[in-house]
Amino acid sequence: MSLKRISEHMIDQAFVQKVNDHTTQLAEKATKNTVNDIAIDIKSLGVVGNGVTSDAQNFLNALSGLPTGTHILIPRGVTVLIDQDITITGISNLKVTCIGKIKVSPYKKLTFNCPNIKVEGNFFGNYIPSTTITALDSATKSITLTNATEFTVGDNVTSFKNNYYKNIAHVGKILTKSGNTITVDVNGIISSTSFDNLYVGQTIYETGKIGVVCFDQCHNAEVNGYFETGIQFLNCNYPKVGNVTAKYAQVVFDFCYKPSVEVLNSSDSNFYGLFFKGCRGQKTGKVNINRPYFSGLVMKSAWESDLGVTHIVNAPIQSLQIVPNTISEAASPYSVNPLLQDELYNRRNSLGRVYVEKSNLGVVLTQETFNTTIDVIEGYDNYGNVLVTTNTSGDGLKLGSLIIDKHNVEVPTTFTTEYPFLIEHIKDVAIDFIKIKNSRSGAFGRILGENFKIGRIVSDDCIGHFEISTSSNYEIGALISRNQVSAIDILQLSGTQKAGRIKKVSIDIISTNTTANRYIYTLGTLDDIIIEEVNLSSGLTLQRGIYATHSGNGFKILKSTIKNASNGVVTAGAFTGLTIRDCEFTACGNPANLGSTLGERVRIEGNSFYANTSNTVTDNTTLTNKVISNNFVS
Structure with missing residues (x-):
């Protein structure tokens, strides 16, 4: 699906009405055609149902003592007003079909404690209207x-x-x-x-100005319909959201085992669109979240997720967030839950396709997140990090594709420092493919980590550079930069690094800013870094092809091509072990300029120098054990 068409699939009021009508039709059909399932009209049990008179106690009395398998019907034209906290208990296999309405007042909660309950229909929460x-x-x-x-x-x-x-x-x-x-x-x-x-924008469902329908220890509960109340599943096994349209309020799973969401269309939620907290084995099909107050989808101390397709549009703070549990379990009424007694981390979560549009932050992985797999992340017209990890102790991220288009375009300068993706403080990262197009951030990506591998990175029509900072044991299979706009550096290596390998860098610059442009810039402390099979060429003349100002030990440039640079390779750092081998330098001022602070073990050999202003290496060192030999000059 084209990213530009994502918003066409998000909720509007007409769609909400369509879903509402469809739910009503299904409920009426089920009521008329079900054999041995005679629905009881709620008004026959003493409920007033005019939407003005309090029916909280009436509703509680009506459902008290009913036998297993009872089917309750709220017919068309009836509105049951719940303006007090009530709890329905002790009815197994209860079915509630709400063709009319159940209205839960702000701050109030309608709680069911009924295993195998099935609820469908229309629920409203007296949402406070907006004002101009x-x-x-x-x-x-x-x-x-x-x-x-x-x-x-x-x-x-x-x-x-x-x-x-x-x-x-x-x-x-x-x-x-x-x-x-x-x-x-x-x-x-x-x-x-x-x-x-x-x-x-209510704070959270427990204290916000909106009503809540709660399912407490309702194992195998199922919910369908249209909700303008919060939906909370608490300590449930196998709870299920079948097909729900939720407006104004969030859907929350608290400490549940194998919760599932088949279809959820959420808009204007009071805090999060969909929230899994302390859950294990959650599974989703198709989730659409539009304009949440805070975040779209949040997983907090979640294990073994299997998420399908998630669309998130207009999320002001974060779109999809995976965070550890920060509440005190000792003080929590749910501390006896066995899922969280030992570990409060996110583990073994799998996400399918995630679409993020017109939002601040996209997919956010924070502390203590382990073994996360994501098939595809696609971002369009966003202004914050579409993918960001801020882990201090996490490891194991596998991502198939990260595709970002139109990033930080036409936004205030506040956001120009936000990267399309920021991966830091996380170990064992594997990403097959990254494509960044039309980004106006200061950099089009940044990685800081240990043991990561990226197959291919492609940038097109971007400002800024790609940065690798304070990393070790990494490999970049290919970095392709097309139509680079107004950049000083294209690839920047900084911080403290060890054992890095970067291959097949190809850069095409269209910028007219040639005063300080460099293809590759190294700074910090770098040990055992290899740059291999790179093609640094452009129709513009840059000051430096590779500008090495770092300290450290072991820097190799192998089998590469550098064209149209005032200096092919410039060293201004105090590092040892420089090797330039089997490279081609064409139309440069000179192939290499060795600074006076360069350390020992310099080897420049087997290279080809073509049509340079000077076809010799400028050597400002006083080193005695350097090797500059067997270079072909034409």
Whole structure:
């Protein structure tokens, strides 16, 4: 699927209505045609159902003492108002079909403790409506609204525009309120007054201004339908989201075993779109998440995930996040859960295809994440890191393809330092293919790690360089840079490195900025680094082909071609063990310029010098054991 068409598949109100109607039709059909499954009209059990009168106690009384396998029907035109916390217990194989509505008031929770329960239909949560922004002051972080009645100090609020990052979403907590003016402790950024309406983005489902439907220890529970309430599965085995459209609120699995999501369409969720916490064996089919308040999909202390296709659009903070558990299990009511008694890490998670569009951060892997496999990550029109790892103790990341198009284009300068991908502090990384196109970041990628291997990296029409920093035992199979725009360096090796191998670098520069351009720049402390079979050529004349300013031991340039550089190779560092062998230098000022600080064991041999201004090596060293010989001059 083309990345440019991802947004066509995301939720709009017409689609929500279509899903709602489809759910109603299925429910009516099931009610009429099911043999030996006679649905009981909830009104016959004493529920008022007018949506105004409190039905919390009535609903609890109606379902108390019902036998196994009872089927409850909320018919069309009936709205059951749940305005108190209630818990339905003790009914196995309960089925609730809601052709009408169940409305759960803000801050309230409708809890089922019924194994093998099946719920389908329409659930609403009295979501607080948005209000129009009339003025916005970035300096004082104040917002004036047409009506701030429903907004209180402590609320989290957010505002979006279509393709909103060009104005930047406002995301923050209300600090003060005076009339219709509020001030906000900004977590996001205010950079424009041209926002859409302001929304209350509830903190989390337990305390937010929205109702929740909770399934507590409901093993084999299944949910289908349209929800404007939060959905929480708590300590469940095999809970299932069949086909759900969720608006305003998140879907949460807390400490569940083998939860599954077949189809989830989520929009404008109050915090996360989909959240797995302390779960094992979770599986998803197709998940669409649009405009979550904070993050799209989050896995926290999750084991053995198998995720299918995930579309995430307009995520202001993060799109897909895999994080360790940071809550105190000793203080948690779920601390007896056997899945988390021993280890609070993310392990053996597999993700299929992840699409990220018009978002800040894409796939985020944080501390203590182990053995993650991702088939494909595709990002289009984003402004933060599409893939970022910030591990301090994780290892094992396998990624098939990372494809990023239109990154940091037409965004505030705040985001120009964000890389399309940033992989750091993680061991044992294997990536088959990376393609970055049309990026306007200061660099088109950065890796800092141990034991990583990348098959091929392709950049096209990008600004900036690719950086490898403080890494060891790595290999880059090929680096191809086409139509490079306004870059000083194309490949930068920095920090402390050991045992690195980079092959088949091919670079084509179209930039007119030739004052400081270099193909490859090395700095820091580098030991045993090999650059092999690279082709550094361009229609432009650069100052240096390879500029080596590092310290360390062992730097080899083998079987490579450098053209149109004032100096083919320049050394300004105090490293030892420089080897330039079987290379070709054409139309350069001179093939190599050896600085006076260069260390011992220099070998420049078996190279070919063609049509250079000077076909000899400029030697500023006083070394006695160097070898500069057997170089062919034409």
